[in-house]
Amino acid sequence: MITLNTRMADLIFADVFSLSILDRLNIKLGFGDKTIDNICQSYKINPKLFLQIVRLFLYNEVPTDIEENKKLLTDLIKYLRITHDYYLRRLIPFIDDNIKKLEVKEPDRIKDIGLLKKFFNQYKAELVAHLENEEKNVFPYVLELHQAYNSGRLDNSVIDKIRHSSIVDFEKEHDNLDEKLNDLKNIIIKYLPPFENHFEVIQILVTVFQLEKDVYEHAQLEDLMMVPVVRELENQLFKNV
Amino acid sequence: MFNKLDMSALFICVVSPFEQVRLSLSSAILKNYENLLILSDFDLSYYKKQLLQYEQLCIILPIDIITPSITSTAKSHQHSIIPFLDNPKPICKKTFEVFITPRDNSAEIFNKIDASVRKKKINDVSETLSERETEVLKYIAKGNSNKEIAANMHLSPHTVMTHRKNITNKLGIKSISGLTVFAILQNIISMDEAAM
Numbered sequence: 001m002i003t004l005n006t007r008m009a010d011l012i013f014a015d016v017f018s019l020s021i022l023d024r025l026n027i028k029l030g031f032g033d034k035t036i037d038n039i040c041q042s043y044k045i046n047p048k049l050f051l052q053i054v055r056l057f058l059y060n061e062v063p064t065d066i067e068e069n070k071k072l073l074t075d076l077i078k079y080l081r082i083t084h085d086y087y088l089r090r091l092i093p094f095i096d097d098n099i100k101k102l103e104v105k106e107p108d109r110i111k112d113i114g115l116l117k118k119f120f121n122q123y124k125a126e127l128v129a130h131l132e133n134e135e136k137n138v139f140p141y142v143l144e145l146h147q148a149y150n151s152g153r154l155d156n157s158v159i160d161k162i163r164h165s166s167i168v169d170f171e172k173e174h175d176n177l178d179e180k181l182n183d184l185k186n187i188i189i190k191y192l193p194p195f196e197n198h199f200e201v202i203q204i205l206v207t208v209f210q211l212e213k214d215v216y217e218h219a220q221l222e223d224l225m226m227v228p229v230v231r232e233l234e235n236q237l238f239k240n241v
Numbered sequence: 242m243f244n245k246l247d248m249s250a251l252f253i254c255v256v257s258p259f260e261q262v263r264l265s266l267s268s269a270i271l272k273n274y275e276n277l278l279i280l281s282d283f284d285l286s287y288y289k290k291q292l293l294q295y296e297q298l299c300i301i302l303p304i305d306i307i308t309p310s311i312t313s314t315a316k317s318h319q320h321s322i323i324p325f326l327d328n329p330k331p332i333c334k335k336t337f338e339v340f341i342t343p344r345d346n347s348a349e350i351f352n353k354i355d356a357s358v359r360k361k362k363i364n365d366v367s368e369t370l371s372e373r374e375t376e377v378l379k380y381i382a383k384g385n386s387n388k389e390i391a392a393n394m395h396l397s398p399h400t401v402m403t404h405r406k407n408i409t410n411k412l413g414i415k416s417i418s419g420l421t422v423f424a425i426l427q428n429i430i431s432m433d434e435a436a437m
Contacts, residue, residue, distance in 0.1 A: 058344075059327075059343050059344070060265055060343035060344055060345075061261060061265075061343070062261055062264055062265045064260070064261060064264060111432070112426070115422050115425060115426065116422075118422075118437055119418055119419065119422050119437075122418050122437075178272075178346065178347060178348055179272075179348075179415050179416055180416050180418070180419065181348070182348035182351075182413070182415070183413075183414045183415060183416050183418075183419030184419070185348075186412065186413035186414050186419070187414065187419060187422055187423065187426075190412075190413070191412075191422075191423055191426050191427070192426065193426075212346065212348060213346055216269075216346040216347060216348075217346075220265065220268070223268060224264065224265070224268065
């Protein structure tokens with residue numbers, strides 16, 4: 001079991017894909033025998049939150065202690081925002097680049113690559129719209145609520161927001177973002193005729209698998225860690241109105 | 242209005258003594274399935290008293306509480322049993338071809354339930370679409386709604402829904418745009434006809 005005293009190197013040995021978590025947090029390699037706690041402290045990352053994220057990633061262990069999660073809320077939102085950036089800056093462009101490489105290398109397959117591109121662009125547009133909604137509406141609302149809770153000051157605008165844009169609505173709108181990625185995997189693995197440039201196709205596929213797992217865990221952090229805390233904050237604050 | 246329970250629909254039963262496991266599994270399963278029973282405990286007598294009424298049932302439960310009598314009851318009722326385990330042990334691979342681990346995401350869980358259920362229900366099912374399913378797919382890819390497809394093909398909307406479920410189960414593709422890509426790749430419709 002990974003704990004704060006586990007060496008950071010052992011986390012990578014446990015699962016190489018945990019590198020993607022380090023990458024988005026800008027944690028560089030070469031950490032010798034330093035523990036997860038040591039590294040988190042030196043990068044000013046909340047070690048408890050880091051541990052929760054890693055445990056979700058490795059064991060699908062969902063942190064459900066509302067009081068503990070309440071303390072982690074601000075850092076959790078920071079991490080969710082960093083993850084959005086990681087999708088848009090790293091994973092999506094990587095898939096785009098490999099589709100472009102295929103286009104250049106196999107001009108006679110323009111129809112198939114065009115279909116792949118169109119499908120992926122549609123997914124991208126949905127993902128971007130979803131992330132933008134979270135960035136512009138959901139996260140600011142959560143942070144405002146958290147601040148009101150901590151300061152004990154509840155002004156009318158916050159009360160209005162709880163009434164009109166409660167987190168329950170967010171839950172309803174929380175789309176199934178992994179559905180299209182699963183479709184994309186099936187299309188590439190089973191139905192697209194084989195390409196000469198197999199390497200690019202495999203790069204695309206591996207990244208789609210990675211993105212799918214990441215998006216799923218991201219949604220779990222939001223649905224099972226953030227949302228219950230926000231619901232609790234809404235209830236607590238409303239009690240005092 | 243009270244809706245009568247559809248006994249022909251697939252019911253998923255998740256068993257785990259751990260709240261965390263129940264929570265994460267059920268949130269993953271609910272993304273693809275509507276009918277979910279969540280239990281903290283399970284044994285043969287509960288199975289026989291409460292669950293035999295279900296025509297299509299898939300029980301996901303910890304490997305250590307699966308007994309031969311549970312397995313044989315499931316077999317005789319064409320129910321599926323999928324063990325949930327932290328680490329796939331070789332012995333388990335031999336007995337069960339499909340198992341769910343804590344690391345599976347909702348799509349992987351969907352694929353595993355689907356594989357397990359279809360194996361029980363239909364043996365040697367052809368993955369190719371039937372003529373009717375191909376026709377439904379054609380309409381979907383052209384951007385028609387279930388209602389429109391039902392009217393064009395003189396079917397009930399419920400039958401159209403069943404065809405759609407079967408298409409998704411066979412192809413592993415659920416979204417309309419994914420189905421459209423498939424239809425174009427297979428020359429079921431042309432690029433110009435597509436609603437994409």
